[in-house]
Amino acid sequence: MxxxxxxxxxxxxxxxxxxxxxxxxxxxxxxxxxxxxxxxxxxxxxxxxxxxxxxxxxxxxxxxxxxxxxxxxxxxxxxxxICRTFQNIRLFPALSVLENVVVGAFLRHTTSLASALCYLPPSIKETRALRQEAFELLEVMDLSDVASVRSADLPYGKQRRLEIARAMATQxxxxxxxxxxxxxxxKEKEDLQSTVRRIRDDFGxxxxxxxxxxxxxxxxxxxxxxxxxxxxxxxxxxxxxxxxxxxxxxxxxxxx
Ligand SMILES: Nc1ncnc2c1ncn2[C@@H]1O[C@H](COP(=O)(O)OP(=O)(O)O)[C@@H](O)[C@H]1O
Ligand SMILES: [Mg+2]
Missing domain, CATH: 3.40.50.300 (P-loop containing nucleotide triphosphate hydrolases)
Structure with a gap:
């Protein structure tokens, strides 16, 4: 239906x-x-x-x-x-690839008004879970080998993939x-095509x-x-x- x-x-x-x-x-x-x-x-x-x-x-x-x-x-x-990527890439250039995705996951966890008002940082356990989740997304986006690279140092095609990974992290x-x-x-376009298809097929x-x-x-x-x-x-x-x-x-x- x-x-x-x-x-x-x-x-x-x-x-x-x-x-x-x-x-x-x-x-x-x-x-x-x-x-x-x-x-x-x-x-x-x-x-x-x-x-x-x-x-x-x-x-x-x-x-x-x-x-x-x-x-x-x-x-x-x-x-x-609803989450998006931008025509002009908007990453946190000084943060690593992994950290950029953690930010996306973190945003999802701090959107309640109460936690925003209290500004409660996530517990160590939560942070570990977010990093794990972010790393899994990097694997999906074929970026796990550059997880610790500063995002500004990535080639352009990978920056675009990273933006998608960060958007996905907000679920x-x-x-x-x-x-x-x-x-x-x-080649990058063909890879991206199959990734986008996976985002639909495997992640719904x-x-x-x-x-x-x-x-x-x-x-x-x-x-x-x-x-x-x-x-x-x-x-x-x-x-x-x-x-x-x-x-x-x-x-x-x-x-x-
Ligand atoms: N904030 C804005 N103020 C005035 N004009 C705008 C604004 N945003 C977009 N436009 C105009 O709206 C039109 C459509 O822009 P845009 O949506 O960026 O086009 P596309 O993404 O299809 O290339 C353009 O003429 C653009 O200049
Ligand atoms: Mg446009």
């Missing part, structure tokens, strides 16, 4: 005279691998910012598991089970990836991702939404998107 995780209904946001996202509607079922594509400036990252509470929608509804989360604070949305139900394959070589996550590499998106996502100038121009399975004349004109240039 399908279980709806996220539904945008006529989501709209204006910045002054610019309607960056205009009446966008789509729905993700549990376990979907859903792609969001479109030219630069189409409004893709702004959609992520609406879903994660960075911006409040001007109008429309963003429903996460039956609750309208539009305009809730980002920290609240994170505790409800989200829905994970948003903003251009996860950007700057990766072909629902994944919404923005990506420009059409081979990557079409080979991974089962459904794709195409945005142009803030508006939907198409949504459907990869074969339909690939052959849609409107998509080809606005974005693909030629059939891929």
């Amino acid at each position: 399908n279980e709806t995780v996220l539904t945008l209904t006529n989501a709209t946001i204006r910045f002054g005279g610019l309607v960056a996202v205009n009446n966008v509607s789509f729905s993700l079922q549990k376990g979907d691998l859903f792609g969001l594509i479109g030219p630069n400036g189409a409004g893709k990252t702004t959609c992520f910012n609406l879903i994660t509470g960075v911006y409040r929608p001007t109008s429309g509804v963003i429903d996460f598991k039956g609750q309208n989360i539009g305009g809730l604070p980002p920290a609240k949305i994170a505790t409800l089970g 989200p139900e829905l994970i948003l990836l903003d251009e996860p394959a950007a700057g990766m070589n072909q 996550k629902t994944v919404l991702l923005i990506e420009h590499d059409m081979r990557f998106v079409m080979g991974l996502c089962e459904r794709i939404f195409v945005l142009d100038h803030g508006e939907e121009i198409a949504q459907g399975p990869p074969e339909a998107i690939r052959n849609d004349p409107k998509v080809i004109e606005a974005y693909l240039g030629e059939a891929v």
Whole structure:
């Protein structure tokens, strides 16, 4: 049976005279691998910012598991089970790879108001458990061999994987990836594709991702939404998107 995780209904946001996202509607079922594509400036990252509470929608509804989360604070949305990575990588550069993931796991454990107010540090036992959990995630993300390396010293492709590991450590139900394959070589992209598939298949996550590499998106996502100038121009399975004349004109240039 399908279980709806996220539904945008006529989501709209204006910045002054610019309607960056205009009446966008789509729905993700549990376990979907859903792609969001479109030219630069189409409004893709702004959609992520609406879903994660960075911006409040001007109008429309963003429903996460039956609750309208539009305009809730980002920290609240994170505790409800949505986590993201950023188009421009945001790691803690001076911390080790392992520590970056521990921070993600730690955030999950300190989100209760009581512990935040008391600012209770985790016990040694808890810390050990968090480190163990973080290390297991590094293994999944194929980063355990660099666990003690400063994250700033990692090559770019591994930094992107680390951001995903940190997001996973918050144990989200829905994970948003903003251009996860950007700057990766072909081999890294192929590895990332299988990792993202594992995140869904083995961990049961629902994944919404923005990506420009059409081979990557079409080979991974089962459904794709195409945005142009803030508006939907198409949504459907990869074969339909690939052959849609409107998509080809606005974005693909030629059939891929
Ligand atoms: N905070 C903001 N203030 C004003 N304009 C913004 C803001 N955020 C995004 N925009 C504009 O919204 C449009 C969509 O941006 P964005 O969502 O980043 O595009 P994409 O991720 O598809 O490349 C762009 O024209 C961008 O300049
Ligand atoms: Mg963007």
